[in-house]
Amino acid sequence: MSTVQASPGHLISSLPDPPINLPSCEIEIDGAQATAFVGEHLIDAINRNGKEVPQVCYHNRLGPIQTCDTCMVEVDGKLLRACGTKVIAGMTVATESKKAHDAQHEAFDRILGNHMLYCTVCDNNNGNCTVHNTTALLKIEHQQHPYKPKPYEVDMSNPFYRYDPDQCILCGRCVEACQNVQVNETLSIRWEDEHPRVLWDGGAQIGGSSCVSCGHCVTVCPCNALMEKSMLGKAGYFTHWPKQALNGMIDLVKDIEPEVGYGPILQLSETEAAMRKVRVKRTKTVCTYCGVGCSYDIWTKDRHILKVEPSEGAANNISTCVKGKFGWDFVNHPDRLQKPLLREGGGFREASWEEALDLVARRLGEIKAMHGPDALGFISSSKCTNEENYLMQKLARAVVGTNNVDNCSRYCQSPATQGLFRTVGYGGDSGSISDIAQASLVLIVGSNTAESHPVLATRVKRAHKLNGQRLIVVDIREHEMARRADIHFSPRPGTDLVWLSAITKYIIDHGKAKTEFIEQWVNKFDEYKKSLEPFTMEYAEQVTGISQETLIKVAAEIIAANSMCVLWAMGVTQHCGGSDTSTAISNLLLATGNYMRPGTGAYPLRGHNNVQGASDFGCMPVYFPGYEKVADEEVRKRYEQAWGVNLPTNKGLDNHEMVDAVHKGTLKGIYLFGEDMYSADSNANYVGAAFSMLDFFVVQDIFFSETCRYADVVLPASPSLEKEGTFTSTERRIQRLYQVFEPMGESKPDWEIVQEIANRLGAKWTYRHPADVMHESATLAPMFAGVTYDRLAGYKTLQWPVAIDGTDQPLLYTKGFSFPDGKANFYPMDWIPPCDAEDSEFDLHLNNGRLLEHFHEGNLTYRVAGVHEESPNRFVEVSPELAEQRGIANGQWVDITSRHGEIRTQALVTDRVSGNQLYMPLNSPEKPVNLLTGSFSDRITHTPAYKETPVKMKVLPWRGENPLPRLNFRYGKPTPQRGVEVERKWRRADYRMPGNGLVQIQTKQEGATNGQANRD
């Protein structure tokens, strides 16, 4: 997308890039020759050629909606909507003829009948209001259709945004975004009503409807009908005035309008809008929550966050989820750590930075002197930037002299990385989110994508709803994606490798493998094929509990698909066989030729915003940045030369091994930043016991987490909005974040703190900005050779590997795989049953994961008032069968006990789980679910087997309120439809197409009827 300067009267903020697959042609616009593309929307051609035509309902990310009629132009003498008309070579277009002009005015006049202009006292008067700018463009002085309020109240029931029906112009952008971009299918307009308005679940209050508060509708609303509550009374110079005073001003405007016209009134409001620009700052940032990598502008006034505005992000454009759009209260929360804390007596006391850092350096130095460098461990953060992670591993290796450095990808994604290393070479998604959107089949295994990677899920939901994409979901829970799927099945936990291998064997045995692809591109086929011998359909049915018929159906879908992407997450990786199952997925993709092409590939969905980057930039015990092995002498020499030190050669400890080493007494000190390891690691009691045994423990965070309770020193760090740097998303996309606020209190960005500690330990680092760190990293790691801050300026991004000339790779392996011979490798399969299984005492299986509205343990999201309101409690999901069997109802208190710990919580009875399955969200205001999980781990990577937790449940004799408040979206009843369904508006008896007074519905020959035919 290219940004264009918005002229005072104009209304488009960006232009679509020219379509790449359409042939160009010549057309005539207002008497001049113009270049266009055959089949594109005429409105795009008009915009690209610099003509200003009103277009209130058109949004180039939504496509033509055709509700507003303001874009009427004459095409070969006939009045048509420019958004709903497709370009034909040689067409003659008149945008300024009398007929077009009159029609545009008539249409806009009708809009003003639904919208009161009070711009100077409106929080939406920020220079980008479509309704305001169209009033100015059309030089409206007086309106023919007087404004008429609708007989509905303003709806304030959602914690984050409000709807004002009186200002709603019924453009339907919000409906289109909700139905076909977010695909939550909450919004509709009942065009047949006497006074249509936007409806939530067909007429419910917003709070308690199915609305997931993703904010798409608010983002695309062209006026103030839908607004972020954080904007209200805050954006303008006068908008905080009492309602009575505001009403007085609005009345004054109405009184003088007949005499002076709108011209001078608009001038006044434009002056006020210009004044706002001085004090409202718009800063681009990258989301701090999940790994999708949404980026957007944050609007702030002093330290107040006015709103989040997504538009240009490479991964998300107009999309966000509730956390990205509304989840930022934590940044200014009074709980923020603002001063270093030192343990003293039974508690902590505040200290100066000098005192705290001197103590840290002295104690780390003493431990190293007494026990050697390997007595220290460094745990880095998937919440922190690439540059901060780079510095953490450099501190460990170059300053302290140990490879004991790791990050929390150990808890989730290391097995997926391992599976890809074994088979295709790079430990990252093999393509981009756009590849997932264009695949003809998406297979999701062990991922609650709609809640854990919500914006990425929207691309699948949209492709499935509109473009005929097939969807297969394999998960033990019946979550949203499972409900949408063409096929959903639930194998026994920990058996995914078996059905994956059986299906691959079936495909090979039936001669449906892509033999040419295999011969040309993949090694070790025979060895692999032999290893598949035990994986017959009969065996698969017996182990997984899934019928052969279902598995054969799945195999047939895969065979029939032109292209397939497989998405997987912690339902696969957090098992003792996580690496092997990830390998089985990649084997299946290789056998079916689903690599190297657009719309294909392996997509392990990264959980945290920078879990990809934390590993990429060397926070792993065996890898330097860019996954070069520390054991490789040549590589080590390169780093030794650059850093001027001798580097350790032995393999370091991962964070799982570090905990064991503390228990053994060999690891004496840990420096950890940006990770609530007590809550995040499995078997919290064991981890907490280890922390208590440490000689010295430094924790650096933005809040006093559970882990901080064990620290000797707590250092106050800054969240993403208070620093600069880069994050790398799940699609290997490196993106810059810019500083929005000064660090709160005495907190500091993590990179500054690490540098200060390094220098106190004798290093002479002189980084002045994270750009210096990235520069150093790019000179050393070939994977990042061409990464520079200039190439990442603003919304520009790079997907690694990046060549020295800046060429990146949105789709990997287009020329070969990342092995010396350019060929991938099949990896033989062997299934080992789960490490921990149910028995007569621990008779239930506990699963755990995220909730959409919370992030992990909830350290950030419990400090977001609206999230807390919608989802204040932790609970355990119990199936209706089990509930009936044990006499459990919603709100029942239960004790859940595993071999490792116990948690008291309330039950929520839901058919998302079945039989003896329980599900507990990770978020908890009290005790982490990891008090229950054990220390079993993936055999290769030591990722804890969180998903293999047998438990027992004791039903307690008291029952409380339902733990899920009525406000929560899970109670809602969506109203799916194909979009705005504008034809129903056109069929109204009182509808006339502007300009000719006729009842006229554009036909498909003239253009798409309602945008459906034009969707990408």
Ligand code: SF4
């Ligand atoms: S929404 Fe726009 S047009 Fe309407 S009052 Fe506000 S600034 Fe003016």
Ligand code: SF4
């Ligand atoms: S889910 Fe809610 S916030 Fe998201 S687009 Fe639909 S109505 Fe709007």
Ligand code: SF4
């Ligand atoms: S609320 Fe929806 S229909 Fe109403 S003006 Fe906003 S985007 Fe248009």
Ligand code: FES
């Ligand atoms: S822009 Fe609304 S009908 Fe074309």
